[in-house]
Amino acid sequence: MTEFWQTLVTQRSALITALGQHLLLSVISLAIAMAIAIPLAIWVIPKPKTANVFLQIAGVLQTIPSLALLGMLIPLVGIGSVPAVISLVVYALLPIFQNTYTGLTEIDPSLEEAATAFGMTRWEKLRKVELPLAFPMILSGIRTALVMIIGTATLAALIGAGGLGTFILLGINRNNNTMTLIGALASALLAIILSFALLGVKRIKLKPFLITVAVAVVGFGGFGIYKLVQPQPVSITIAGKLGSEPEILINMYRDLIETDNDNVKVTLKPNFGQTSFLFSALKNNQITIYPEFSGTVLEGLVKAPAKQATSATGIYQQAKTALQKQDKLTYLAPLKYNNTYALVVKRSFANKYDVHSISDLAKVKSQINAGFDLEFLDRNDGYKGIQKKYGLSFKTQSMSADLRYEALNQDKVNVTDGYSTDSQIRQYDLVVLKDDQHLFPTYQGAPLMRTATAKAHPEIVRSLNKLRGKISATDMQEMNYEVNVQRKSAAKVAHHYLVTHHLLGGER
Incomplete structure (x- = not known):
């Protein structure tokens, strides 16, 4: 706990910045998703077949791995907040659309008939009867989407959008469990606080809210114009x-x-x-x-x-x-x-099997349980090159580059890939096997x-x-x-x- 509080104090400024970035990404993404999903659900109420198509599309979009979606968006919209927001909106559409449609279509038909008997127009029925009755279901979908957004937004750090994912990624990369814990706890607390805050939405009056938004827009717009006319570095x-x-x-x-x-x-x-x-x-x-x-x-x-x-x-x-x-x-x-690739083993493994070069692995290949970064597994100057140039094939598994040294140190694997300047080589007293067939090129x-x-x-x-x-x-x-x-x-x-x-x- 001492280390936790010390890290929290020393990293408080960075944590506040990351929290603000995470909050902004989440709120913007949720607002856009609501602006798309709720009107769309209202529009398709008389069209059940169309509604089913949209539900299927939203469901398929949600199955796309978030990292893959970010990768596909980069060539189209670049890096930073834009691709992060787009991917978060995609994942939030299904629960909001589904709950809005379900809430509006499951209203008691007798209430609909009564509203019609009172001479209400379609818009009046929607505003005065249907939306108020469906509101608890709609709000439930929004809360589900919000929790999903906050959790997924941690990946935004991978494309330069910041957020609490920065703490999680740095913690994993530097084997600093405290930083990882702080990032994860902050993300979980943010989800809980905002989820409960949504319960109070129905008490917010529309007119004061619109005035506040208008003042904010005018204020930020004026500041933006001021910045534009100033000399820019x-x-x-x-x-x-x-x-x-x-x-x-x-x-x-x-x-x-x-x-x-x-x-x-x-x-x-x-x-x-x-x-x-x-x-x-x-x-x-x-x-x-x-x-x-x-x-x-x-x-x-x-x-x-x-x-x-x-x-x-x-x-x-x-x-x-x-x-x-x-x-x-x-x-x-x-x-x-030269920060070239290297195959790394524990000193105890090297001494036990008299392994000092990559070629030496041939005599113990049945004992090898290697853990490699996914990129290394797929590279011609990685495991593919080892198979071709050294004639070696052995048991391998893919794992995050951030976790491979920890797995080696804990004997989960006995061979891993690394880079010649990695600090973990010194930290864990590891042995870099000699590349005696000169597979790995120079990396300057x-x-x-x-x-x-x-x-x-x-x-x-x-x-x-x-x-x-x-x-x-x-x-x-x-x-x-x-x-x-x-x-x-x-x-x-x-x-x-x-x-x-x-x-x-x-x-x-």
């Missing part, structure tokens, strides 16, 4: 994949750019889940820069060259050329360290941006190129260790490196 968005290392790098990018350029405002979007999300967002101009690795570019983002280079310089040059030719993207100067990180942006802002390119050839593998592993194990801020760790290596001014 150059605004860029730097995103990073999930994990401490990308977060450290994007904080370095921000510090270098903002220190050298007074008129540039940088927004960071850390902890995206998938490479494909970021790459798509960059091509669609939803982000400005993100750190990418040369090996990843050649293996998954561009058409592979007929003959792939083997040297670090050659791999980087091939990646740079292919990115420019295929997608008009500029790949800036690379860092020093470098800033990736649109060529149009690079040409328009050469000052940003100059700032980022200060990292050319900097950061050794030892440096990166140590910084990852400070963030993941010692629980230091990625921003402070990044800034400290830049200062101590004389790339910035004084310590902040």
